[in-house]
Amino acid sequence: MPVRVEREKCTACESCIGVCPYEAIVIKEGRAFINEYCQMCSACLTVCPEGAITEYEEGNVPAQDLDSYRGVWVFAENRNKMIAPVSYELLGAGRRLADTLKVELSAVLFGGTAKDAEELIKRGADKVYFSDDPIFETFNDEPYAGLLAALVNTHKPEVLLAGATAIGRSFLPRVAAKLRSGLTADCTGLEIEAETRNLVQTRPAYGGNIMASILCPRTRPQMATVRPKVMKKGEYDPARKGEVIRVEAGGLSSRTKVLESVKDISSGKVNLQEADVIISGGRGLKNPEGFKLLSELAALLNGAVGASRAAVDEGWIGYSHQVGQTGKTVCPKLYIACGISGAVQHLVGMQSSDYIIAINKNPEAPIFNVATYGLVGDLYEILPLLIKKLKEIKEK
């Protein structure tokens, strides 16, 4: 929202000037003044000791008829002919929101089978809008966005959730642009504001250094992509009943064409963002062979193998394994960092993991600052022992 200085309260103490990232606050005639460089980032709001800086509502913003929108929708992602696990998590979160709003929960499924649609009902959906048109056999943004936006225009849900996955993050923005409503990326928290029915969407920004709560108060639907592994899966109830509604995908076309889908064949489960356990290696491994040890441990814990940028830059492992600012953001239950010093760029990609175990020779390594458990020592001594003992436990 636009920001202004109440001149009578301002004492020209200049506390606000330094916090403005855009050099938009200047002292003019003995008072702070916000000039046209202001980007409305709100950074100055809380720093004024006199409370002289406030936001104000600007007129002439046309409000939509919000009350004609009812219901919570979840986009159920169908990936390689499998319902992606994040879809069940969305149903869990969606069910909670729908119950709070006292509305129905619907799922949308493109591709897959009628059996998959039934599965979504057992996980909490009241209705499933389902199309098995061959156009959805591979993922192309245009038909996905086209049909989802058309369904939303017809049925008018107030909330629409999708997974913050490669697919969700690629095509949901197109849906948002078609519908001209708000989309919040990569949410980790979703709550309803009772009196307004607004969805409070919480997400990390600035590499996880801050959290922001985002509203979409003037338009519907309120759309969010939700980070995998954050929400609890919907409870499974085999007796649950619901309605599967077949929808026609007629008239859709795609100007992109998937020629081939290649699954990564590197050892272990590569999908870092959905792994419960991640074993990551860095420069401290000293050679590519180290990742074999990590893979062995990952296989034992049913986890995935990650890497720091340093290890990827050395060419020891592929970029798809990279965790951090220029790689993937992950939040598994258990993250084991082996030979990773913990540069900020790496930390921002993994510091929201539930438990972090750091193994490093250098007791001063910054990775220990975010660790739940720290082990100072040689990973080539520690990891084989850990593997051996875990195997013993497993055999029991």
Add this chain to the structure above:
Amino acid sequence: MNIVVCIKQVPDTAEVRINHETGTLIREGVPSIINPYDMHAIEAAIRIKEKKGGKVTAVTMGPPQAESALREAISLGVDEAVLLTGREFAGSDTLATSFALASAIKKLSADMVICGKQAIDGDTSQVGPEVAEFLGIPHIAYVRKIVELQDNSIKVERMMDEGHDVIEAQIPLLLTVVRELNEPRLPSLRGKMAAKKADIKKWGAADIEAPAEKLGFSGSPTQVKRIFTPEPRGERKMLSGSAEEMVDALIKELLQKKCL
């Protein structure tokens, strides 16, 4: 081939610190950089130009200070640069930003638009696909390799969660690119000279013929309600003793926490 690269000037997030008393970002003294992913977009565009001929134009929206990011782009080999700036763009969320960028790109009539996959300050990865939708062209996100480029079509590899897709598409289109695509070059001496002398176009709402209600705060459906610092992590426990003792202690802790 006429290529437009969308770039953003961002604070180097690795350097951002938090004032824990006020819950605000301390951006004083934090260097501004071109969003790292956009560097790969610039590199991709320049390589295509070197092969196919044509022109590369960099576009950014931001405060007047963002001009320095455009000059840096020119030093790398970008031919022209446009800065969308003015009060009417302030308070833009991703939708309003995309609308403004798309309006500017329409004036530049691009055969191809290239963006970084996301900006490291907001991390939304929404602007690229939204720009494509506003332009009415297809897009491919997370491009890690350009396999083949013809005059009217392109074949690329797109990163997916569990591997990659090989995709063919018509031109015009928009690509968002990841780090794996290429290694950005350093500015040349000649580039640096060109950057100093370059005339950066500054466009406002009127120049891109965009209605005020679709820009800035008015054109932004989302609003930031609150900014706060995440909960600090719990206690850290340094395990001690021999390797075997540490491993035993670790397994005991993990079993207790039901982590295994």
